[in-house]
Amino acid sequence: MLADIITPDLFASALRMATPLALAAIGGTICERSGVVNIALEGIMLCGAFAGVAVTLAVGNAWVGVLAAIAAGVAIAAIHAFTSINLRSDQVVSGTAINILALGLTGFLMEILYGHPGTTEAVETIKPIFRFASERGGGGFLAEVWHWVNTILFSHTPIVYMAIIIAIAMQWAMYNTRWGLHLRALGEHPRAVDTVGVSVLRGRWVAVLISGALAGLAGANLTLEQVGSFTENMTNGRGFIALAANIFGRWTPVGSYGASLLFGFADALQIKLQIFRGEINIPPQFFLMLPYILTVIVLAGVVGRSVGPAAVGKPYEKG
């Protein structure tokens, strides 16, 4: 039975499941590194998911839908940026409000646009980039290896690859560019940044908007590449798991991606295990809990005393 569970599919599925988490987690990383807590990732992702489907349904092109999802993410993030940076309100309260707003707004728009709650019509999902034949002539060991490699690495849709590229690019940028240095300094000691003449306000705005764009893209991946339709509250806590992944990844993009892979794997595993529930004889609800239990364990135990940016969550006041 183990051979039925540990298949190339399992790992490919883990990579797929990890993608929305990773994109949102990297968004969270960038946001928190600038000193702003973004608990609104969940709501932003949900709005991105909805906007992606709604626009795709309207214009018939999923890529326009992806752009719309990103735009929606940026727009919602702008609310968070304005309240937490300009108005200096409590960032957790602002984020929570946005999460509630997103849930209500998407539900409301469904009623307005489609006349019913629940799930939208299906759109045609974005197809995988590569289509290599999984079977190569000759058989034997090499063919098996190719089958694994092809399934795990080359069976994915574009945003899955984009997430990997974004993780690496962001990591590089964070440690090699002016933007990255300023970002890392902002979340630790904003006044130090201010006194050398770099705008704290602008730096934080940019970071929050980037996190919005990434969370929006995560939503697009969920609806336009994976599911093909929008269902109310379909993000189902992924934004929060992404926050956990960001912490587990120690506030770095590549770390966030790695942590997301772990959570993605847990998700993939629970889906797989459900197929075998007849033989394993454990209630399926238990498997559904897996990713969340893992989140708790990771945050409570494995990470230990993980220290975030010193000034995170603190509004900056000049002078």
Added chain:
Amino acid sequence: MPLLELREITKVFPGVLANDRVSMRLERGEIVALLGENGAGKSTLMNVVYGLLTADGGEVLVDDAPVKIKSPRHAIDLGIGMVHQHFMLVEPLTVTENIVLGREPGRFGIIDFATARERVREISERYGLKVDPDAKIVDLSVGMQQRVEILKALYQGARVLILDEPTAVLTPQEVTELFKVVRSLVDEGLSAVFITHKLEEVVAIADRILVMRDGKVVGETTPSATDEIGLARMMVGRDVVLRIEKGASTCGDTVLAVEDVHVDDDRGLEAVKGITFSVCGGEILAIAGVDGNGQRELVESIVGLRRPKGGRIELKGKDITHANARASIEAGVSHIPEDRHRRGLVLEFDIAENIILGDHRTPPVAKNGIMHPKAITEVARKRIADYDIRTPSERVHAENLSGGNQQKVVVAREIGRNPELLVAAQPTRGLDVGAIEFVHKQIIRERDAGKAVLLVSLELEEVLSLADRILVIYEGRIVKEFAVADADAETLGYFMTGGGGSKIDKGAVPSVPETSATGGDE
């Protein structure tokens, strides 16, 4: 031609005239000391120069040209650099990253770290300020961090270096080092403004001294034309007793008895390695030592904030070894903590609330678990009057008080409780002469009232002026005991840095103390 000139700078905060037509000049290659008590307006003035505040009146001239300095960036462009009291350094970043922050070499937004590191090395060699460009700030000593701050200003092209209370956080050795550095920078053609309230420093470093009081310049002088007593009078506006006169101690019953106490630090390493001593009523026992030799852990174990691993602590014969803070207060132990912001006060609370903390369970402040606002106000007003806390009302938040007044709130609370034992840990840290005098007087008054006082201090002056008996602590052990009459700063310093050590019985002759115990800077 003065490099920097201020003409009649005026700055008003709501209800306070922080700077009242202040004028000053700074020539090339000159060190001007800005001396004044906390709240005299020194930092406000320099924040105006550095573009952090905008003046309400007056003129700033750089190279004889009037300028309106709008931001720190603008000030930096004009060649004005500032080393802030609270460092503007990003701890997890490296020395190089901190120094080049905001002015990174490179193209297309990509930082050229090789060039950055090279420039940092270049400047640090040119001015003899050695530092590892790749070290993280968090791993550096405070003195080293300050060096990075100075390098940062130099990298930005500073011709004027403003040092805001630069010695407040330094050890005596680091202060000496800093003075050398500043002197050599000035020899290179830079100018410096040195903000401080410490008299001996002004005399040691300044070419010219500007004394400020209540927002005004009240005098200008040079070190050769005055002395510490004269400066203190100018600064406070009255005669100040720098070294307090006190009568002989009358040792009564033993109040505190500490027996073979062992205490671990936060990392679980043994910080106090078997200490035994006692304090009697009417006596001030001082524990002298270099920071980090177990003082903190010892104090915390006595006041109930840390559990000793072994040994016994008794207060008037009652075992308080395992007492928590509450039981400790009830037993009659008061504690002036070394860090008034972290342990001494709740900064967001008002004075009244702060001044009754610890008494908030007992009458008259509370009865049957309910606090009585009227009684709190009464107690607070009485203590504010008794301890000369300068505040418009007892409802002012502690964070809005000056350091001296904050410490007075702590002292008022701890002494006002009428304890058997007063544990004072660095009770005058960061205070100006006026406030130091006040705190010292209160401590002596406690002694004269027959109470036991345990003083822990890093300042030898303070130890020598207050104590009746002195214990020297080194690496968690008491290495020497002195009656105050037999002690002087040099001998204390020798034992504090491990001079006696384990070789004490071999009859080592006190010679030049080794400084390795506090080193690790280079």
